[in-house]
Amino acid sequence: MQKYSVFNLVKNALSNHENWDLAWKDPTPKKEYDVIIIGGGGHGLATAYYLAKEHNITNVAIIEKGWIGGGNVGRNTTIIRSNYMHDDNALFSEFGMDLWRRMSQDLNYNVMFSPRGIINLAHSDAQMNTYARRGNSMRLNGIDAVLLNREEVREIIPMADFSENVRFPIFGGLMQPSAGTARHDAVAWGYARQADDMGVDIIQNCEVIGFDVSAGKINGVRTSRGNIKAKKIGLCVAGSTNILAEKLNMTLPIETHLLQACVSEPVKPVLDKVVTFGAGHFYISQSDKGEMVMGGDLDGYNSYAQRGNLPTLQHVLTEGIAMMPFLSKLKMLRTWGGIMDMSMDGSPIIDKTHIEGLYLNCGWCYGGFKATPASGWTFAHTIAQDRVHELNAGYSLNRFNTGHLLDEKGLGTKTWIS
């Protein structure tokens, strides 16, 4: 594989960039693999990469119905953070932060990780108390957290609405300075390129039609490009988890919902942090191109549509304008939607299943992108060793049965309420 470097950039410039290697191949599926990963999104590609890199398992296929990186890894708002209160979430996410910091070097691919910091705004004394508690919990787990008062927030984001007579005045905020953003597509492509180089087959335009299960063991998959055998199969299909679970006669604590995001026309640099509105569900950052990248609530009812409805967008942007009134002057450039695997407690599932050799990675709700490296790393461990790692021990499937829920937001089982 050609290394991406300044030297190679100059060298290829001399031949008008016509002689670069393909970043990954387009192989024909083999009859059998050691491991099949279903889903060529960020999590699936990362899983294959860590299977090869950490566990030396390279006879691996990634099967993707569409094209790699075409789902949520290409549709998110690129936010990376580990500002969680519960230990399981905090330690898992902070492990991921370390992988993010090293990712561009590890993958020899510039993922443009930008640790610019995230601020969660507070709009009442009670919310400040809650954030103080969350910040203290984060710091006990070694995660950076700073509680900001109103004046400190004003210094950082003066464009927010600091007038006295607003419905949700800004009391302060909780900042995680090491949080940030990254170039989402580059994450998928970087993992794909390295996985391919280590021998992983990336098979696109290949739909899983069914599974070959006998005597409680998985033996392979039936696909639109023929039957493929494997003793170990991992599901990494986010919003399509329920569709595949139905083929396996499994019913999961997951519902599929639609989440929208949007970007404004590009403007000059105005916001150098990720900011979230504390009195509703709205978050915003500015991309390197200058677009304001925004998102918020789910559409609020089960959906596989991958496109959104206007009432939710209107609601979300109303919150945005309440927080930063200048947004009302901007034109919207694009809106889009992705389908989320909403779990019943808001936390993910990375676990074995009752079928031997079948592994499950789902339930990422709003937070799939930032979890990409840690999810791939722990899922690869779970598949390779046939046992969960301590980092994903809390993300078990049977926690719903035993009552060990990881309800970070304390919302209960109504996944569409945010």
Next chain:
Amino acid sequence: MLQIKCPHCGMRSQNEFSYGGDATVKRPELGKEISDQDWDNFVYNRKSLRGKHWELWQHLSGCRQWIKVQRDTATHEIFKILKANEEIS
């Protein structure tokens, strides 16, 4: 935007309704011995079908009645609407 025909009020916009989830889930009967799995299925586990899906909506900014709607979760087409006390056939 969805247009939902409330059986009590007629055709109204989605903005007047709030969502209540899968309408086929039934609470286990009272006074009977219930297994953990039954509770799991009632509280947590959902089929979340792609395609025709029976779901509960409440006409919150209207008559406040709960209704059952059969909607396609991929196209948002609405096929059937029932009052809350009518059984799904």
